[in-house]
Amino acid sequence: MGFEHPTSFAWAVLAALVAALYLWRFPYRQQPVATFSLWQRALARRPAWFTLRFWISLAVQIVLVLLIVTALTEPFFRQVVASRRWMVLVLDVSASMAATDQSPSRFEQMQDQARQMIGNLRRGEQMVILSAGSIIRPIGRWGASSESLLAAVDALEPTDGPARITDAIAVAQDLLRDRPYAYLVVLSDGTFPEADAVGRMHGVRLVTVGGDSRNAAITGLDAHPQRADPNRWDVLVEIANRGNAPIASELHVGLADALPETVSLTLDRGQTIRHRTTVSAPQGGLLQARLTADDHLAADNLAQLRLHPVASPRVRWIASDDQVARALHQALQTITPIQLDGGPQMPERFDPETIYMIHRLVPQNIPPGPLLLIDPESSSDLWDHDGYVTGTDGTVVSVDPLARPIAGVDWKHVVFERMSRLRFHVPSRTMAVAASGDPLISALDRPAGKVLVLHASPLREHSDLILRADFARWLQQTVRWLADDDDPAEACQDIVADRAGRVWRAECWDRAAAGTTGDVIRLEAGQTMQRLDESAPPLQVFEGPLVALDRVGKWRATRGDTSPELADDDRERSFVPVNLLDSEASNLVRAEALTPDSLPLADPVRDQPLWMLLAGLALVLLTVEWCLYHRRFLV
Amino acid sequence: MMKLFDAPFRNRCARLDDMARRHWGTRLLGRRLDRRWAGGSEFVGHSDYTCGDDFRYVDWHLCARIDELMTRQFRGSEDRSVHLLVDTSAGMQLGQPAKFDVARRLAGALGYLALAGLDRVEAVGFADRITAQLAPVRGLASLAKLLRFLDQLPPCSAPVRMRHAIDAFTRNRPHRGLAILISDLFDPEGFEAAVDRLVLHGFQPYLLQVVDDREAEPDFAGSVQLMDVVHGQMRRVYLEEIDLVNYRRVFAEFRAGCRSYCARRGIGITQTRTGTPWEQAMMRMIRSATNRMVAGRGA
Numbered sequence: 011m012g013f014e015h016p017t018s019f020a021w022a023v024l025a026a027l028v029a030a031l032y033l034w035r036f037p038y039r040q041q042p043v044a045t046f047s048l049w050q051r052a053l054a055r056r057p058a059w060f061t062l063r064f065w066i067s068l069a070v071q072i073v074l075v076l077l078i079v080t081a082l083t084e085p086f087f088r089q090v091v092a093s094r095r096w097m098v099l100v101l102d103v104s105a106s107m108a109a110t111d112q113s114p115s116r117f118e119q120m121q122d123q124a125r126q127m128i129g130n131l132r133r134g135e136q137m138v139i140l141s142a143g144s145i146i147r148p149i150g151r152w153g154a155s156s157e158s159l160l161a162a163v164d165a166l167e168p169t170d171g172p173a174r175i176t177d178a179i180a181v182a183q184d185l186l187r188d189r190p191y192a193y194l195v196v197l198s199d200g201t202f203p204e205a206d207a208v209g210r211m212h213g214v215r216l217v218t219v220g221g222d223s224r225n226a227a228i229t230g231l232d233a234h235p236q237r238a239d240p241n242r243w244d245v246l247v248e249i250a251n252r253g254n255a256p257i258a259s260e261l262h263v264g265l266a267d268a269l270p271e272t273v274s275l276t277l278d279r280g281q282t283i284r285h286r287t288t289v290s291a292p293q294g295g296l297l298q299a300r301l302t303a304d305d306h307l308a309a310d311n312l313a314q315l316r317l318h319p320v321a322s323p324r325v326r327w328i329a330s331d332d333q334v335a336r337a338l339h340q341a342l343q344t345i346t347p348i349q350l351d352g353g354p355q356m357p358e359r360f361d362p363e364t365i366y367m368i369h370r371l372v373p374q375n376i377p378p379g380p381l382l383l384i385d386p387e388s389s390s391d392l393w394d395h396d397g398y399v400t401g402t403d404g405t406v407v408s409v410d411p412l413a414r415p416i417a418g419v420d421w422k423h424v425v426f427e428r429m430s431r432l433r434f435h436v437p438s439r440t441m442a443v444a445a446s447g448d449p450l451i452s453a454l455d456r457p458a459g460k461v462l463v464l465h466a467s468p469l470r471e472h473s474d475l476i477l478r479a480d481f482a483r484w485l486q487q488t489v490r491w492l493a494d495d496d497d498p499a500e501a502c503q504d505i506v507a508d509r510a511g512r513v514w515r516a517e518c519w520d521r522a523a524a525g526t527t528g529d530v531i532r533l534e535a536g537q538t539m540q541r542l543d544e545s546a547p548p549l550q551v552f553e554g555p556l557v558a559l560d561r562v563g564k565w566r567a568t569r570g571d572t573s574p575e576l577a578d579d580d581r582e583r584s585f586v587p588v589n590l591l592d593s594e595a596s597n598l599v600r601a602e603a604l605t606p607d608s609l610p611l612a613d614p615v616r617d618q619p620l621w622m623l624l625a626g627l628a629l630v631l632l633t634v635e636w637c638l639y640h641r642r643f644l645v
Numbered sequence: 646m647m648k649l650f651d652a653p654f655r656n657r658c659a660r661l662d663d664m665a666r667r668h669w670g671t672r673l674l675g676r677r678l679d680r681r682w683a684g685g686s687e688f689v690g691h692s693d694y695t696c697g698d699d700f701r702y703v704d705w706h707l708c709a710r711i712d713e714l715m716t717r718q719f720r721g722s723e724d725r726s727v728h729l730l731v732d733t734s735a736g737m738q739l740g741q742p743a744k745f746d747v748a749r750r751l752a753g754a755l756g757y758l759a760l761a762g763l764d765r766v767e768a769v770g771f772a773d774r775i776t777a778q779l780a781p782v783r784g785l786a787s788l789a790k791l792l793r794f795l796d797q798l799p800p801c802s803a804p805v806r807m808r809h810a811i812d813a814f815t816r817n818r819p820h821r822g823l824a825i826l827i828s829d830l831f832d833p834e835g836f837e838a839a840v841d842r843l844v845l846h847g848f849q850p851y852l853l854q855v856v857d858d859r860e861a862e863p864d865f866a867g868s869v870q871l872m873d874v875v876h877g878q879m880r881r882v883y884l885e886e887i888d889l890v891n892y893r894r895v896f897a898e899f900r901a902g903c904r905s906y907c908a909r910r911g912i913g914i915t916q917t918r919t920g921t922p923w924e925q926a927m928m929r930m931i932r933s934a935t936n937r938m939v940a941g942r943g944a
Contacts, residue, residue, distance in 0.1 A: 038870040038881050044736030044860060045831040046873045048899060052892035
C-alpha cells in the first residue's frame with residue numbers, strides 16, 4: 011500500500027482538534043422546567059448502552075476524520091497482477107565494471123544479479139538483454155529461453171570502453187513500446203556521466219553495484235618525435251585519480267625493452283597530473299607507461315604506444331636542366347630526415363636502396379628500387395613513348411584521393427602544356443588524369459620497386475608546378491610513399507583508441523573510406539576487422555558497413571577489394587591501441603546523487619486507488635453517526 | 646389599568662358569549678341539563694302522573710280533555726356557582742407567554758361567560774394552599790371586580806400541592822357547583838386525588854390544562870442544566886435528540902393520561918398551550934362542551 015501524497019497526513023492533526031472540541035466542556039445552558047418528573051421518565055428510557063454513546067461518537071468522529079485525511083493522501087493498494095512482464099535488462103559492460111572493489115568484481119556481481127533476475131522470470135515472461143558498452147548489442151530476443159539468456163550473460167565480459175547507457179535505454183524503450191507491464195532495469199556501477207539523470211528517469215530502474223574504490227589511471231599517452239632529433243620522442247603521460255580515496259603510485263615510462271623512467275606520484279581524489287618526459291627510440295618500439303598502484307582497476311594501469319622508427323632515406327635527383335635541378339633540390343631539402351644528393355648525369359650503377367628522381371632521362375632498363383621519373387623523353391623496358399600531348403589538354407581534371415603520393419596536394423588549375431604519352435608494359439595505377447584523358451601521374455606495380463611517373467614537363471615554360479607550394483609537399487609525400495614510410499609526425503595516427511579525445515584514428519589511406527565518427531568506424535562493404543589479441547582466446551570478427559571497436563588490442567583491417575593492383579600493404583593495416591578507449595572509462599566513482607537500488611524486482615503490480623473506498627467508508631460512518639445522534643432508527 | 650384584561654379582551658369575551666349562547670343557551674359550558682322537571686320555570690312538556698308528583702303541577706285542563714292525569718314538566722334555571730381555581734404555583738410562571746397569564750386570561754373569559762349567564766362566580770388562587778380568593782360575585786357588573794382580582798392575583802413560589810389546596814377549598818364551601826381547575830396539572834403527587842376530592846364534595850370539576858409550547862415540544866439539546874423552578878433542584882444533562890423524542894413521548898402520554906382519567910370520570914377537560922390564542926382555546930372548549938351536551942341529549 012502506498013500513498014500519492016503522504017504529506018497530507020499532516021491533516022491528521024484535525025483529529026486532535028476534533029477530540030479537543032469534543033472533550034471541551036462547554037458551559038451548560040440553564041433551562042428552567044416546571045417539573046423534573048417528565049424529564050426523569052424520559053431520561054430513564056435511554057438505552058443501556060447510552061452511557062458509552064459519548065465515547066462511541068468521539069471514536070467515530072476521529073475515525074471519520076482519519077478516513078478523510080487518509081483519502082486525501084490518495085492511497086493505493088499495489089495489487090500483484092498475474093500478467094506477464096516484458097523486461098529489458100541493460101547490462102553495463104564498460105571498463106569500470108572490471109573493478110575488483112567487489113568480490114570478485116563488479117562485473118561478476120552484476121552477472122549474478124542478472125542471473126537472479128533471469129531465474130525469477132515466470133512462465134511466459136519475456137526478457138531481452140542489452141549489452142551497453144561503446145557498442146549496444148542486443149543479446150537474445152523476445153521469446154528467448156532462460157537458458158539462452160543465462161548463457162548470454164555468462165559469455166559477457168567487460169569491454170575497454172565507456173558505457174552508452176542512455177542510448178541503450180532509448181533502444182530498450184523502443185523495444186518496450188506498447189508493451190504492458192514493461193520493465194526496464196539497468197545494472198550498472200553508476201559511473202557513467204548521465205547516471206544522475208538515469209537514476210531519476212521515470213520507468214527506469216537503476217540497480218547499482220560497487221562501492222568505494224581506489225583507482226589510479228593513465229588517462230592519456232602521446233608521443234611526438236622532436237624536430238631537431240627525430241630519434242628522440244617527447245612523451246606526455248596523463249595520470250588521474252578516478253577513485254574515492256587518495257592514492258600513491260609509481261609511474262614507469264619507457265620503451266618495453268628498456269629501463270623505464272620511474273616517478274613517484276600521490277594523487278588526491280579527482281586530481282589529474284600530466285607528466286612529460288623524453289624517450290630515445292631511433293629504432294622505434296613499444297612505449298609503455300605503467301602504474302604500480304594496487305588499485306581496483308588494472309586495465310588502466312598500463313598504456314602502450316607504438317613508436318614507428320623514423321626512416322632517413324637516401325634520395326638522389328638526376329636532372330640536366332638547372333631549373334628543374336634547383337627546384338628538386340630545394341624542395342627535397344625541406345624533408346627531414348633525408349640524405350640528399352643529385353647531379354646531371356646518370357649513375358653507372360643504381361643503388362636499389364636509394365630513391366632516384368630522374369628528369370627526362372630514361373635508362374633503357376629501369377633499375378630496381380624506388381624511382382620517380384619526371385617527363386620521360388624516351389621508351390624503356392616498362393613503357394613505350396608515344397609522343398606528346400600539348401596544349402590545354404594537359405590540365406588535371408581528376409585525382410585519386412586514396413593515392414598517398416598525391417593525397418592532400420592541390421592539383422586544381424595546375425597547367426601542363428606538354429605531356430608524354432606512354433604505353434606501359436606492366437600494370438599501372440593512374441593517380442591523376444589529364445583533360446585529354448591520358449594519365450598524368452602513374453604508379454607502376456612491379457616487384458622490383460615502386461615506380462612513379464609524372465608524364466608532364468615541370469619546366470616553367472610548360473607548367474607552373476614547380477612554382478607552387480604544393481610541389482614540395484608532393485615530393486615529400488612521394489618520398490614517403492617510395493620509402494614506404496609515413497610522416498613521423500603522424501606515426502601515432504594508427505592508434506585506434508585515443509585516450510584524450512575519444513577520437514578514433516585510422517590510417518591515412520583509410521581515412522576517406524573509413525571516416526571516423528566518435529567511436530565508430532565506417533567500413534566499406536566487404537571490409538572486415540579482426541581483433542588480434544594473443545591474450546584473448548576468442549577472435550572477434552566484425553563485418554558489415556558499420557563497425558565499432560570497444561576492445562583495446564591489436565586490430566587489423568583488411569579491404570574486401572582484392573584487385574591485384576593493390577599492394578598487400580594497402581589491403582591490410584594494423585592498429586595498436588593504448589589501454590582504454592575513453593578516459594571516462596577509468597572512473598570508478600558512482601554519482602553522488604544516485605540512490606542505490608537492489609534486487610529483487612517487484613512483481614507486476616497495478617495500483618488500485620483506495621480514496622474512493624475510504625471516502626465511501628467515511629460517508630457510511632457519517633451516516634451511522636448521524637443516525638446515532640438523531641436516533642432515527644432507534645426511536 | 647389592567648395588563649391582562651383590556652377593552653379588546655372584553656369585546657372578545659362578548660363575542661364568545663354570543664357564540665356560547667347559540668350553542669348552550671344561557672348555560673355555561675354545556676353542563677348536563679338538569680332533569681329536575683318540576684323545579685324549573687321553563688315549560689318543556691307533559692308526563693304521566695306518577696305517585697309522588699306534586700299535585701300543583703297536574704294539568705287539569707288536559708286531564709279534562711284526555712281523561713288522564715298529566716303533570717306539567719318544567720326545566721328551570723338554578724342559582725349555580727362557578728368556581729374558577731387558578732394554579733399560581735411557581736411552575737405556572739414559565740412559558741412564553743407565561744402559563745399563569747394564559748390561565749388568568751382563560752379564567753377571566755370563563756368568568757365573563759359565567760357572569761353573563763347570571764351564575765355566581767368565585768375565583769380562587771392556589772398552589773400548595775389557597776393563596777387568594779375572591780368572594781362570589783354575580784352579574785356583569787361584578788366583572789371588573791373579578792378581572793381586577795385575576796389581574797392582581799399574585800404568583801406563588803411554592804410548589805403545587807393540589808390535593809391540599811382542594812381540601813382547603815372544599816372546606817366550608819356552602820355553594821357547590823362547577824369547579825374549573827386551570828393548571829398545568831404538573832403536581833408531583835398527581836392531580837387525580839384533588840379532582841376526586843372535588844367530586845366527593847359535590848363539585849362538578851372541569852379541567853383546563855395549560856402547558857407551554859416548549860414543555861410540549863422542547864427544542865433545547867446539548868449541554869443543559871435543567872432547573873426545577875418549583876423545588877429549585879438542578880440537574881446537568883447532555884440532551885440528545887433521543888432524549889427529546891423520549892420526552893415528547895412521555896409528555897404525550899401524560900396528556901393522554903389526563904384525558905383518559907377525565908373520560909373515565911366523565912369530567913370535561915380542555916388542553917391548550919400558551920402559544921394558542923385564548924379565544925381559540927375557549928372556542929375549542931365551547932365546541933367540545935356542545936358535543937358533550939348533544940351526546941348527553943342522545944343518551
